[in-house]
Every structure is written in structure tokens, then in C-alpha cells.
Amino acid sequence: MENKNNIRFIQGNEACVEGAIYAGLDFFAGYPITPSTEIAEHLSARLPQKGGKFIQMEDEIASMGAVIGASLTGKKSMTATSGPGFSLKQEALGYACMAEIPCVIANVQRGGPSTGNPTHVSQGDVNQARWGTHGDHSIIALTASNHQDIFKITVEAFNMAETYRSPVIILLDEAVGHMREKLTIPEPGDIQVVERLRTSVRKGIDYHPYLPREDDRLPMSDFGGEHRYNVTGLFHDMWGFPNNNPKVVSELLRHLVDKIENNVNDINMYKEYWLDDAEYILVSYGSSARSAIHMAKNRRSRGVRIGVLELQTLWPFPTEMVREKCAGAKATIVVEMNMGQIVTQVKNAVDNPNNVFLANRIDGQLISPTDIKTVLRMIQGKGV
Amino acid sequence: MTNKPFDFKDYIRTRFFPHIWCPGCGHGIVLGSLLRAIHELGLDKSDIVMTSGIGCSSRISGYVDFHSLHTIHGRALSFATGVKLSKPNLKAIVPMGDGDALAIGGNHFIHAARRNIDITAIVMNNRIYGMTGGQFSPLSGSGKKATTAPYNTIDRNFDVAELAKSAGATFVARSTVFHANECKNLIKKAISHKGFSVMEILTQCPTYYGRKNKEGDAVQMMEGYKTNTAKLGSKKLEKNPDLIKRGIFVERTDIPEYCEAYDKIIETAMKGKA
Amino acid sequence: MDRLRLVFSGSGGQGVITAAIILAKAAAIFENKNAIQSQSYGAAARGGATRSDIIIDDAEIFFPKVIQPNILVSLTQESYSTFAPIIRPGGLLLVDSKYVTIEKKVDAKHIALPMYNTVMEKIGKPIVFNICMLGALVGISQLIRPESIMKVLETTIPKDFMDMNKKALDLGMKMGEKNRY
Numbered sequence: 001m002e003n004k005n006n007i008r009f010i011q012g013n014e015a016c017v018e019g020a021i022y023a024g025l026d027f028f029a030g031y032p033i034t035p036s037t038e039i040a041e042h043l044s045a046r047l048p049q050k051g052g053k054f055i056q057m058e059d060e061i062a063s064m065g066a067v068i069g070a071s072l073t074g075k076k077s078m079t080a081t082s083g084p085g086f087s088l089k090q091e092a093l094g095y096a097c098m099a100e101i102p103c104v105i106a107n108v109q110r111g112g113p114s115t116g117n118p119t120h121v122s123q124g125d126v127n128q129a130r131w132g133t134h135g136d137h138s139i140i141a142l143t144a145s146n147h148q149d150i151f152k153i154t155v156e157a158f159n160m161a162e163t164y165r166s167p168v169i170i171l172l173d174e175a176v177g178h179m180r181e182k183l184t185i186p187e188p189g190d191i192q193v194v195e196r197l198r199t200s201v202r203k204g205i206d207y208h209p210y211l212p213r214e215d216d217r218l219p220m221s222d223f224g225g226e227h228r229y230n231v232t233g234l235f236h237d238m239w240g241f242p243n244n245n246p247k248v249v250s251e252l253l254r255h256l257v258d259k260i261e262n263n264v265n266d267i268n269m270y271k272e273y274w275l276d277d278a279e280y281i282l283v284s285y286g287s288s289a290r291s292a293i294h295m296a297k298n299r300r301s302r303g304v305r306i307g308v309l310e311l312q313t314l315w316p317f318p319t320e321m322v323r324e325k326c327a328g329a330k331a332t333i334v335v336e337m338n339m340g341q342i343v344t345q346v347k348n349a350v351d352n353p354n355n356v357f358l359a360n361r362i363d364g365q366l367i368s369p370t371d372i373k374t375v376l377r378m379i380q381g382k383g384v
Numbered sequence: 385m386t387n388k389p390f391d392f393k394d395y396i397r398t399r400f401f402p403h404i405w406c407p408g409c410g411h412g413i414v415l416g417s418l419l420r421a422i423h424e425l426g427l428d429k430s431d432i433v434m435t436s437g438i439g440c441s442s443r444i445s446g447y448v449d450f451h452s453l454h455t456i457h458g459r460a461l462s463f464a465t466g467v468k469l470s471k472p473n474l475k476a477i478v479p480m481g482d483g484d485a486l487a488i489g490g491n492h493f494i495h496a497a498r499r500n501i502d503i504t505a506i507v508m509n510n511r512i513y514g515m516t517g518g519q520f521s522p523l524s525g526s527g528k529k530a531t532t533a534p535y536n537t538i539d540r541n542f543d544v545a546e547l548a549k550s551a552g553a554t555f556v557a558r559s560t561v562f563h564a565n566e567c568k569n570l571i572k573k574a575i576s577h578k579g580f581s582v583m584e585i586l587t588q589c590p591t592y593y594g595r596k597n598k599e600g601d602a603v604q605m606m607e608g609y610k611t612n613t614a615k616l617g618s619k620k621l622e623k624n625p626d627l628i629k630r631g632i633f634v635e636r637t638d639i640p641e642y643c644e645a646y647d648k649i650i651e652t653a654m655k656g657k658a
Numbered sequence: 659m660d661r662l663r664l665v666f667s668g669s670g671g672q673g674v675i676t677a678a679i680i681l682a683k684a685a686a687i688f689e690n691k692n693a694i695q696s697q698s699y700g701a702a703a704r705g706g707a708t709r710s711d712i713i714i715d716d717a718e719i720f721f722p723k724v725i726q727p728n729i730l731v732s733l734t735q736e737s738y739s740t741f742a743p744i745i746r747p748g749g750l751l752l753v754d755s756k757y758v759t760i761e762k763k764v765d766a767k768h769i770a771l772p773m774y775n776t777v778m779e780k781i782g783k784p785i786v787f788n789i790c791m792l793g794a795l796v797g798i799s800q801l802i803r804p805e806s807i808m809k810v811l812e813t814t815i816p817k818d819f820m821d822m823n824k825k826a827l828d829l830g831m832k833m834g835e836k837n838r839y
Binding site: 026027029045048049051053055057058059061062063064065066067068069070071072073075077091092095223224225226228229230231232233234239241242 | 397399400429430431433435445446449450451452453454455456459461462463464465466467468469470471473474491492495646649650652653654656
Binding site: 291 | 679682683686687692693694695696697698699719720721722723725
């Protein structure tokens with residue numbers, strides 16, 4: 001008999017909230033924006049119940065700033081937003097990259113650019129998640145297509161934020177964020193929760209906040225704790241003090257990129273359906289993947305050898321994995337709700353980019369299995 | 385209070401000196417007053433978080449041996465809000481330049497005041513963007529020269545004290561770097577105040593503002609602070625009410641401090657009352 | 659079971675979305691089914707034609723939207739006119755007889771019940787109109803056990819309102835059972 005107390009029938013945005021609480025979220029700062037607002041609403045009730053803090057800030061920028069400040073005191077921190085707000089947060093997000101502050105940003109995507117299509121689904125912020133802030137950097141972005149997975153990737157987002165000392169972006173979308181389905185909350189311990197790596201350097205001994213260990217990790221010290229150090233968005237030395245010495249600059253930038261790009265395999269999360277003998281592979285993510293799986297299941301029952309590769313880690317892009325999985329396919333169809341943001345990555349990954357096609361929808365409606373079927377038929381030469 | 389004599393070396397990171405400020409800049413005097421105030425208050429260095437934005441003034445946070453957070457332009461108060469709300473036992477001090485605090489950061493300034501969160505905002509007002517080379521700021525005022533106002537400014541200036549007061553700050557004071565001792569005493573009051581405190585300090589930028597506006601060198605500019613300002617309640621001010629006022633404009637304790645108010649929310653939430 | 663695809667439609671304030679959530683939640687939590695509820699947001703949620711989709715199945719549900727509903731409920735003329743054409747051939751159309759006049763019939767069983775008037779007459783509170791509609795739907799189609807709906811209500815509404823909701827559900831069931839589908 002399942003314990004009904006652990007079963008919820010909720011929106012995807014609430015699944016994100018449950019995942020964050022499970023991961024040990026202590027602090028949320030945000031600003032209302034459709035379609036992410038339910039995350040803030042639920043956390044305003046949930047966080048103080050466990051002694052955590054919720055603050056509605058004056059704008060999106062301030063929310064991102066507050067999250068970074070809170071993280072420095074040792075608290076697991078997050079914010080949630082959507083397109084326009086995500087744009088506003090980008091400068092501070094870059095600060096978190098540069099100063100290596102663990103934090104989580106949920107972006108429940110809606111149609112853009114600008115105010116766009118606030119109440120309708122889109123996956124148009126995939127490239128913004130990668131390159132929204134200025135300058136070279138690397139970033140982690142995760143996504144999911146159902147509530148159980150939203151819960152899981154949210155926990156993993158916090159884990160990765162701590163492991164890699166990086167902002168981690170959760171890219172949800174309006175469809176999966178707003179729809180309701182079942183979520184079974186895992187028992188404590190079912191999913192590993194990574195806590196912050198804190199320095200073992202004792203009081204009175206010099207603590208170098210930005211001197212990577214042999215494994216490239218940087219143990220932290222909470223603000224308000226024994227070690228007093230400087231944090232800056234300028235290029236900085238091992239003390240965290242501004243420094244524009246060319247060697248310091250290049251080493252730091254390489255470190256910021258390498259610490260993530262060198263761990264693509266550990267960061268990569270994905271699911272696969274019927275890939276073993278697949279002649280046609282649908283590569284998809286987020287709510288689009290639901291339609292892809294629906295369509296593939298349906299075609300399978302009619303004898304078509306088709307499978308789905310559902311990406312959960314979008315950045316760093318799992319180039320090698322995608323190349324391997326798609327190597328034997330006659331055609332790879334990328335299913336997404338934008339003008340082709342991941343299809344570019346897939347084309348770049350595979351041996352024969354001419355066999356990669358895009359099945360997309362950009363009108364604010366969830367791409368349907370029929371939409372994908374139409375593209376498949378065109379590729380098969382069967383017409384519409 | 386502490387009986388130990390003040391030694392600035394106890395409070396700075398000597399490794400990071402010399403500082404970046406120009407000869408004659410008033411910011412060093414602000415730093416001196418601030419460190420003396422902290423010394424006299426007997427605060428533990430590990431209990432202080434100094435958060436700053438971008439600009440000449442913002443570099444102050446790196447020089448002091450506290451927890452220091454040098455953030456992005458205009459947003460220091462929002463970062464500090466996150467620090468303070470998650471660790472309310474810390475003393476949060478936010479030094480800002482006039483452009484940092486009131487142009488790009490103006491929204492955060494008024495909202496921090498509205499919340500009455502226990503942060504001390506120190507506005508180091510030199511009426512110019514110094515680090516970028518002398519552009520006018522929202523505190524320059526009209527009829528001034530700047531590199532972006534070759535024909536004089538037409539922008540009016542904020543009155544920081546009035547703005548802070550209207551936005552709900554519960555402690556508001558003003559002094560100048562000429563009045564270093566008075567300045568120190570007011571900073572002490574600002575830091576000790578429970579709630580959002582604003583301390584405006586007039587500090588000279590002889591390099592840009594002074595030169596552009598023919599206000600002379602550092603010494604002449606400091607003379608100006610002596611001549612053109614007057615203490616609240618003084619005879620000097622009574623005779624000449626147009627002088628820039630110094631002293632405490634607001635000091636009230638009847639408004640709940642934000643972190644304490646939030647603790648009550650936690651209490652309610654934990655009891656399961658919505 | 660066969661996949662059940664429902665569309666509840668009406669206007670903002672009639673509790674159409676709430677009813678959809680209650681039904682889907684009852685199926686998902688108390689009948690161990692897979693269920694998905696989604697709804698249109700934006701202007702439609704504030705006075706225009708409101709629509710909420712529900713899919714219930716033993717099998718896993720991927721695509722969450724309803725394209726052709728087996729069951730369409732329309733509580734306003736506007737929503738009836740908008741959505742009647744999408745009903746699956748051989749499906750069921752349930753409307754409230756006060757608000758909806760059936761025009762051109764589609765290939766579906768048409769049932770018009772005086773749900774609103776009955777609620778107003780017997781209970782006097784329009785707030786439980788949607789629960790009466792759920793009762794009628796359950797009475798007609800047996801798609802879910804009424805106890806499961808009551809269990810959801812117990813966890814979501816204050817005790818003082820339970821009697822009124824139970825009564826509304828029963829009124830609807832009685833009307834529905836006379837029109838078994």
C-alpha cells in the first residue's frame with residue numbers, strides 16, 4: 001500500500017518547489033512573473049514553516065542579488081522567473097559564475113522575445129540559458145518533462161550547484177509547469193542530497209577562498225564564519241582580490257569553463273525510449289518530449305522502428321552521448337518549441353548533420369504528436 | 385566601547401594596499417571615520433559584512449578586514465538584503481557612491497528603506513562618476529560641468545536625506561569629510577540603529593568634479609564643506625537656511641525591523657497558521 | 659480501461675477548473691490511475707471561455723492535452739459553441755439546461771440537465787454548481803467512484819462546507835443516473 005501522504009496531485013511548478021525543499025532550500029528571493037509565480041507562492045508558505053526565508057524583492061535583478069548574498073552565508077538559495085525576468089537576472093547570474101556562488105534559477109519558459117506570449121508555452125530560452133550573461137563562461141542547465149523528473153532534476157540542480165560552485169538553471173516551460181499530474185515524494189535518502197563543501201582550514205590559518213584544490217574544487221567558508229575574505233565580480237586572485245594580471249585572468253577563466261566542461265559526463269542526465277533498434281530517433285526535452293514519446297509509442301505499435309532520446313541536461317551539451325546514440329539512425333528529428341536551438345547542437349554532434357531534422361512549433365501551442373508525425377512522414381517520403 | 389587604542393592596521397588588509405583612490409580624494413577620510421566608528425563600537429570584525437557595488441567608493445569593501453562582498457553596479461543593497469535576511473546577527477554595512485546608490489541602484493535604495501531592513505547605507509556623495517572619468521550623477525545638480533555635460537547639466541539632483549526619509553528609512557544623517565569626527569559619531573549611531581539607516585557623507589572628487597567645476601583642489605573643496613554646510617539647530621543655519629544641513633534628520637524606533645518581523649512570520653508558519 | 663479524455667468548459671467563476679482538478683486528483687490519488695489536468699491561461703481564465711483538459715488512464719499519459727474529448731461538459735452557450743465541434747464521434751456532451759441551448763447536434767449523446775437551477779432551488783448557493791456537475795457526470799458515466807471525489811473534497815475544503823458539497827454531489831448523481839451512458 002502506497003503512503004498517500006507522499007502522493008501529490010500538483011502543478012509542475014509545485015513539483016519544483018517540493019524538489020527544492022527536499023534538496024534543503026533555505027532561501028528564496030523572487031518577483032512575480034507568469035508562468036513561474038506558483039513557485040514563489042508555494043515557497044512563501046513552505047519556507048518559513050522550516051525556518052527558511054522567503055522575500056519578494058522589488059525586481060528581478062534584486063532577487064538574483066539577494067539569492068547570491070544568501071548563498072554566501074551558507075544557505076541553499078534559489079529564485080524563479082520567466083523570460084523577461086531571466087533577461088534581467090543575467091548580469092547577476094554572470095556574477096555568480098565569476099564569484100563561483102552556488103545557486104539555482106528556475107526559468108519557466110514562455111513565448112518571447114520581450115513580453116511575448118506570457119501564458120503560453122515556448123522553449124525559446126535554451127540559448128539564453130547558455131549565453132545570456134556576457135563574457136566567456138560555462139553553465140549548467142537542466143530540464144524535465146514530467147513532475148517526478150522535475151522533482152529529481154531540481155534536487156540535482158542544487159547538488160550540482162554545490163558540487164561545481166556554479167549557478168544552475170532549471171529550464172521548465174509553461175506546459176509542464178502549469179499542468180497537474182501525480183508526484184510521489186521520495187523518502188529522505190532516496191535521492192542523494194549534496195551539502196556544501198566547507199573548508200577545513202582552521203581559524204587563524206590563511207584561508208584562500210579561490211585557490212582550487214587538486215580536484216579543482218573550492219571549499220567554501222560561510223560569510224559570518226571564521227574566515228573573512230573578499231568576493232568580487234572582477235577577475236581575482238586566490239584571495240578573492242581584484243587582479244588583472246594576464247596569467248591570473250586566463251587561469252581563472254579556464255578554471256570557470258573547465259570545471260564544468262570537463263565533467264560533462266557526470267552532469268549529463270537523459271532518458272531513452274526504444275533506442276536499441278531505432279531507425280528514427282526523436283531528440284527532445286521538456287514538455288515537447290511528452291509529445292515525442294507519445295508519438296513514438298504510437299508509431300512503434302504500427303511497426304515503425306522509432307525511439308526517443310530525452311535530454312535532461314541541456315548545458316553543458318552532451319555532444320559525445322548524442323553522437324553515440326544517434327550514430328545508427330537513418331534520421332534524427334529534434335523536437336522542440338523554438339526556431340531550432342538544440343537542433344544546432346545535435347547537428348554539430350552527429351557524424352552526418354544532413355540527417356538531422358527539426359520538428360518544431362512556435363505559436364504558443366504545445367507541439368502535438370501529429371505535428372511530429374507530419375515531419376516524420378515528410379522525411380520518409382510519404383508526404384503529409 | 386573598547387579601551388584598546390585605535391590602530392587602522394587592525395582593520396585593513398594591508399596586502400591590498402596601496403588603494404586606488406586619487407591623491408586628495410575624500411574617500412580615505414570616510415574609510416578612516418568608518419573604521420574609527422567600528423573600533424569605538426567594539427564590533428567583532430567577523431560580525432561585519434561590508435557589501436558594495438561598483439565605483440571608486442565601492443572598492444572600500446576590499447580594503448577592510450571584514451567579510452566583504454564587492455558586487456555589481458547599483459545592486460549592493462540587494463545582495464546585502466540576502467546576506468542580512470539569512471544571517472540577521474551580522475552587521476550589514478553598504479558603502480555606495482552617489483551614482484551607484486541613487487541612479488542605477490535607486491530602486492533598491494528606496495525599497496530597502498521601505499522594508500526597514502537593518503542595513504547601514506553609506507552614500508559617499510562626490511556628485512560625480514569618478515571611476516568612469518567624470519560624468520554627471522543624479523547628485524551633481526543642475527548647472528554643473530561634467531564630461532557628459534559640456535554645456536552644463538540640466539538634470540536636477542536628489543536630496544538624499546529627503547528621499548531616504550520619504551522612502552521610510554528610520555535613521556537618516558548627513559555629514560562631510562571635513563567634519564571627520566562628527567562623521568564618525570554619526571556613523572556609530574547609524575550602525576547601532578536597528579533598521580535601515582542612511583548616512584550621506586559629502587566627499588570631494590578634486591580630480592573630476594573639482595577640476596571640471598573650478599572648485600579648486602582637495603583643500604579648497606574641504607573648505608567648501610566647512611563654509612557651505614551647517615549643523616541642524618545651529619545659529620549658522622538659522623541665519624542662512626540655504627546652507628547644506630548636517631546632522632540627524634530622522635531617528636525613529638517605532639517601525640518594526642524587517643528581519644525581526646520575518647521571524648514572527650516563521651513563528652506563525654511553524655505553528656501551522658496560514 | 660480506455661483512455662478517458664475530458665474537456666470541461668464554461669466561464670470564469672463557474673468553478674470549471676476546480677471541478678477538473680478535483681476529478682483528476684480523485685482518479686490519480688484515490689483510484690490509482692494516471693491523470694493529467696491542464697487548463698488555458700490568460701484572458702480566457704478571466705471571463706471568456708474557460709477550458710480545462712483532463713486525461714485519465716491506467717497507462718502512462720504523455721501528451722497532456724485533449725484534442726478530441728470523449729466527454730465534453732459545457733456550462734455556457736459560448737463554450738458550448740466553441741467546443742462542441744471537437745467532441746469525439748460517439749462521445750458524450752453534458753450541458754446545463756439553464757445556460758446552454760443545444761443547437762445543431764453533433765455525433766454524440768447529448769444530455770442537458772438543470773444542474774444550476776437544482777442547486778439554487780435545493781441548496782441556494784451557486785458555489786457548489788460545479789460539484790453538482792461532477793455528481794451528474796459520475797451518475798451518467800460511472801467514470802469514478804463518488805467516494806473518491808468526497809475524499810478529495812475532505813482534504814481541500816473546510817469542514818463547515820462539506821455537507822453542502824455532499825448534497826450537491828448527490829443531487830447531481832441522482833440527475834445523472836437517470837441518464838446512464
